[in-house]
Amino acid sequence: MAESSTGGETKVSYPYLSANQWNGIRASLKQSVPKTIDVDWVIAKLDTTQKSAQNVLPQLKALGIVDADGRPSDLIPDLRDDDTYAAACQRIVERVYADGLRNAYSESDADPVKVAAWFARNAGTGDVMSRNQAKLYLLLLGGELPSADDTSAQPKPRKKSATPASTARQRPAADSKPRSQEGAESRVAPPTPPAPSGGSGVSPSLHIDMQIHISADAGDAQIEAIFKSMAKHLYGR
Known part of the structure; x- marks a missing residue:
């Protein structure tokens, strides 16, 4: 006092x-x-x-x-x-x-x-x-x-909180796709070939999943050409 x-x-x-x-x-x-x-x-x-x-x-x-x-x-x-x-x-x-x-x-x-x-x-x-x-x-x-x-004489260091930018850099690549490309994936499964005659009727089947990523700035003509090429090579159309 x-x-x-x-x-x-x-x-x-x-x-x-x-x-x-x-x-x-x-x-x-x-x-x-x-x-x-x-x-x-x-x-x-x-x-x-x-x-x-x-x-x-x-x-x-x-x-x-x-x-x-x-x-x-x-x-x-x-x-x-x-x-x-x-x-x-x-x-x-x-x-x-x-x-x-x-x-x-x-x-x-x-x-x-x-x-x-x-x-x-x-x-x-x-x-x-x-x-x-x-x-x-x-x-x-x-x-x-x-x-x-x-009892510690020295104050504890404060943890730095992650900024939105640093958080975005830490996200997996799968989560960093532009929103404009979401929904531009197409899964195509070719028909299963028929079983050969005279056999047991059991044959291995082949199932292929394909993912197609289309750029957000692709035009209608480019998109149409992509799907025509798929139809030609996968279905022979």
């Missing part, structure tokens, strides 16, 4: 971090504790922009994790240890948040809308900021270890 005075009015500000940012910072500290936590360290560990890191660093100082000179505080060893993590979170809650908030909302399953309204009234923050402040407060109040999916 930080206090500033403007025109005789004291303004109280509270930290805000998303759950991903908080869990990412803790996961990085579990790996190693740097001598100094600065903007460059936040950029590298959260894989974020300079502007975002410049917003995160003051929140770490407000939470008492980093001192004014950027040095890690005495809270970090307990935050890193799973067995003492909940106690460290409780220390932060008691150091940072007002008695009025902790008395009114002492359980982590409190209504976040009502908690956000408390921040809006008492810290003078807007709707979005007060919701973020409430989420961090309830996260710390719960003191629950992050799940396995939340």
Whole structure:
């Protein structure tokens, strides 16, 4: 909690971090504790922009994790240890948040809308900021270890969705025929030759399927010539 005075009015500000940012910072500290936590360290560990890191660093100082000179505080060893993590979170809650908030909302399953309204009234923050402040407060109040999916310091790369063009290139050739040629297939099965006389009456039969693909720009004369040629060679007409 930080206090500033403007025109005789004291303004109280509270930290805000998303759950991903908080869990990412803790996961990085579990790996190693740097001598100094600065903007460059936040950029590298959260894989974020300079502007975002410049917003995160003051929140770490407000939470008492980093001192004014950027040095890690005495809270970090307990935050890193799973067995003492909940106690460290409780220390932060008691150091940072007002008695009025902790008395009114002492359980982590409190209504976040009502908690956000408390921040809006008492810290003078807007709707979005007060919701973020409430989420961090309830996260710390719960003191629950992050799940396995939340322990990665680096965000997972997002999968690129296939564009319509790339999807079309991946289709099988059979599916990529122009619509103008659909229905231009002809199956011709020549008559089965009669069985030879004097035999057993059983002879092998031959069945031929033919597919004819006619270009969409073919004229009537070309189409007529194709079918005349088929009749001539297949039926002797």
